[in-house]
Amino acid sequence: MATSTYLSNPVISIGAVDISDQCTAATLTQTFTELQANAFGSTAVAYVAGLQNNTLTLDLYWSTAASETYATLKALVGTVITTITIKGASGAASPTNPLGTLTGSYLPTLAPVYTLGALTTCSVSFMGGTFAYTEA
Amino acid sequence: MDRYVITSSRVGEIGTAFVASPSDDIAWLIAGGFIQRSDTHPSKGAKLAIKPDATENEKD
Numbered sequence: 418m419a420t421s422t423y424l425s426n427p428v429i430s431i432g433a434v435d436i437s438d439q440c441t442a443a444t445l446t447q448t449f450t451e452l453q454a455n456a457f458g459s460t461a462v463a464y465v466a467g468l469q470n471n472t473l474t475l476d477l478y479w480s481t482a483a484s485e486t487y488a489t490l491k492a493l494v495g496t497v498i499t500t501i502t503i504k505g506a507s508g509a510a511s512p513t514n515p516l517g518t519l520t521g522s523y524l525p526t527l528a529p530v531y532t533l534g535a536l537t538t539c540s541v542s543f544m545g546g547t548f549a550y551t552e553a
Numbered sequence: 554m555d556r557y558v559i560t561s562s563r564v565g566e567i568g569t570a571f572v573a574s575p576s577d578d579i580a581w582l583i584a585g586g587f588i589q590r591s592d593t594h595p596s597k598g599a600k601l602a603i604k605p606d607a608t609e610n611e612k613d
Contacts, residue, residue: 433577434587435563484561488585499576 522546
């Protein structure tokens with residue numbers, strides 16, 4: 418059975434900044450809002466695509482060292498981020514290593530979690546924007 | 554045109570020139586310590602001891 422196993426090498430970049438080594442999980446939810454398109458005579462609910470409503474959630478370690486998580490995100494809260502890219506492996510984009518680009522998403526919150534006896538983490542969700550894969 | 558040098562490995566090889574794309578937020582990259590403006594300016598051409606159009610023959 419063919420599978421894609423990502424152990425350590427996905428690449429996450431916010432703009433030109435590669436944040437991969439602080440990231441432990443990335444959840445991309447590509448959504449097109451469904452719009453009912455029924456009419457008299459319909460025998461089942463039918464849908465057509467509405468607006469995109471994408472979300473990318475990153476689980477990050479909360480490092481406040483220079484050029485790390487805090488320095489990357491502190492100025493982005495409440496703003497629209499031009500591009501965020503996600504790729505399964507560090508090689509060039511290809512049909513088996515597609516490059517996903519989220520363009521124009523919004524970062525509403527920044528909420529680091531300080532926990533006794535554990536590394537401080539932060540989960541950020543970039544909301545909205547358009548998403549597309551490129552394979553070359 | 555402003556030039557920038559990479560100061561964080563998150564952006565590329567430290568010390569090399571940062572080639573900005575139209576989507577890059579330069580102010581954010583500078584504020585985050587990822588790049589900085591390069592102080593290096595193109596060098597001026599060296600002054601020549603003898604002007605190229607000067608003739609070797611001196612007037613009598």
